[in-house]
């Protein structure tokens with residue numbers, strides 16, 4: 498295996514050696530779009546950036562822009578699982594590539610769940626030869642004694658504080674302390690589904706997204722996040738799917754990473770009444786949604802993720818109380834936000850930090866910026882090429898989207914390690930995705946700097 502490449506500082510470095518491939522265009526480098534040439538070596542690593550880079554092959558993207566590919570730290574590819582017609586590692590990662598994502602963090606609540614080294618190895622074997630993007634595999638943090646062996650192999654841990662699809666029950670208070678104490682020994686990202694089931698109003702009927710929101714209120718998220726903040730500062734903590742501005746503020750105040758999803762940014766509990774709008778944690782009120790959008794648009798949310806959780810359309814059409822929770826999104830999250838950039842409602846800088854740079858840093862990967870030493874995982878984007886999302890046309894076999902009709906800007910091209918995997922908006926790649934694990938720089942702090950300083 499090639500040694501890990503550490504990102505180097507500086508951007509306009511000239512290299513004597515000729516690049517294998519040079520991509521030319523308006524590239525997002527050092528926080529702005531600049532007419533530049535990006536030299537890529539035979540290993541798919543960016544080696545030179547400048548006004549005039551020599552190379553064997555050149556590809557000029559014209560007026561289109563060159564952006565870093567995104568990292569989605571939170572997806573559920575359902576593989577292994579009984580529902581291959583809903584999603585698989587193959588289909589989900591092709592969807593990711595079409596949506597501008599070059600690396601996904603795959604959650605462990607598959608069937609069976611990833612709770613042992615054996616299951617982790619089985620999942621690794623499924624990724625190899627099938628995945629279109631790189632995949633980081635999370636293991637479930639359920640049993641303290643299993644963690645040390647899992648930590649030697651996993652890309653991260655996922656801790657569910659509330660029961661959810663495929664993982665039940667949540668740890669008791671005493672068990673949680675033991676889990677967190679053990680996890681602090683392992684330098685891996687710890688993504689947490691932070692809802693405190695003690696705060697759920699289970700007596701309330703769940704008939705629509707408004708009553709689902711009342712039943713699993715924001716208080717339950719706040720209680721769970723406070724519980725986590727009391728844990729060791731050595732943990733590389735990441736709060737998954739924060740749904741409200743106060744939750745983001747709480748995490749940020751302590752330097753803890755958190756993510757928001759497109760569904761909590763763009764949909765509210767008034768967007769629809771049926772099971773397609775059932776998700777955990779729930780969609781909130783329009784007022785709360787608007788406040789979360791402000792946090793995000795003003796650059797105060799570290800990470801954007803999809804929580805891609807496809808379920809069959811038939812299952813989502815069941816009565817609300819029995820419909821499964823979760824919505825698909827790996828192919829649409831970045832395109833929805835690129836459309837917001839095109840509309841002037843979101844700064845490109847804010848989006849790229851949240852979708853590319855910070856998630857790659859959380860997962861310890863040399864990507865997410867166009868910089869020497871970073872992998873040549875790049876997108877070619879044309880902001881004028883907006884089109885409405887049609888669930889039936891997305892790559893996921895689940896065949897629906899909660900964002901039906903929303904405008905989106907899908908990347909025209911996607912380059913993975915210097916190889917074109919999407920061309921003209923179509924997938925043209927091969928299953929070249931690898932299983933990756935974090936490579937943190939020695940001494941790198943476990944807690945992210947607050948977004949303002951990141």
Ligand code: DOR
Nearest residue numbers: 661662776777806822823
């Ligand atoms: O809505 C959700 N769906 N929330 C989760 O925590 C799990 C996910 C799923 O796997 O379906």
Ligand code: ZN
Nearest residue numbers: 571604804806
């Ligand atoms: Zn999830």
